[in-house]
Amino acid sequence: MDYPLRQGIVWAGTYRIEEFLGMGSYGQAYRCTDLRSGSTVLLKRAKPSKRDTGRRLLKRENDILRQLSHPQLPKWLDWTVHRREGALVMEYIEGINVEQAILLQGRTYTQLEALRMLxxxxxxxxxxHQAGYVHRDIRIPNVILSEDEVHVIDLGLACRVGEKDADGPEERPSGFADSWGPVKYRMRQPEQASDLYGLGHFFLFLMYAGYTPEEGQEEQSWEEELAIDLEVKSFIKGLLESRWDTASEARKVLEGIVRHYSSGNNE
Incomplete structure (x- = not known):
């Protein structure tokens, strides 16, 4: 039911499918050519198996993206219907995501590099956040490296701050099957602190990219395993423990930390 669309199909007489980019929990993404302009765009459709839930979340993502205008977020381009099925069309951002950089290219990050990306x-x-929304899915696959800039993509789980039943009944947790369950649950709360929590884990992923445990070493907490300075540990714990109510408050603290480490030999 969720088999990807074939390369060469033209959606709504306008967007030619060039490449299937991937599939998430609720949507499928494709690199397309806009036949009117020749430009490359990204087309996102709901996974057919998700039925009404997938369609509802895609329409919500469309409505949110239309209200945003930021160079590090995808630009909304179109909502188009093909054979009664809607699809969201947005700017296609060239580059690779951080997950690919780490796993495929072997990229590692120093403490200062990770802080600067954060x-x-x-x-x-x-x-x-200022527009009244929260992303709720800040992870390494959803951050694109493009030249010297980073872009946040995939607003498929974004919702209004404080929105009740943001995901519908099938997303309500019924116990945690693995250690990531509590992390995902915390990240999905409809509040700004959820994105700060996601940023904390994002930083830890960057640091773990260069971590190799000693042979026979038992698993420890990130505070014990990673070589992170005390001031930085305190900041990351603050992100994970909801020390700040807003992103602006946390950013001001981080700016001071980055200035401190940029001015000395603390790489």
């Missing part, structure tokens, strides 16, 4: 992510998140 700081760059605050601007699009503050824009989103």
């Amino acid at each position: 700081l760059m992510l605050f601007s699009p998140l503050e824009h989103l």
